[in-house]
Amino acid sequence: MSENNKTDWSKLELGALWKRKSPTQTYLSGYIKVDEFGTQKEVKVVVFSNKNKKDNDKAPDFRVYLSEPKNGSNTTASSKNASVKNQVKAPQKKAVVTAVESEDEDIL
16 A cells, blocks of 8 residues: 555544444444544544344444443443443434445444
């Protein structure tokens, strides 16, 4: 890959996600960069597969949520032993996330 091509891709990057496992499911955790009044800010998110999708092709495959800190700082978050789902609060801002197909399609 040429240096110019790497630079072009870095300009298009919106964030990064890592695969995580809880006792009940596999999910993605990471951040998305958003522009807020000319300042770039990283917003922490978690992504869960849509278990209610069933046979509806119009339903999303994944849902993206804002993530609360695990230690509860700056929030009234639940205890450290709470499930991953309990550590997610309802979204206050909508963020657009684009999915890129990869060789690892069976992430979740």
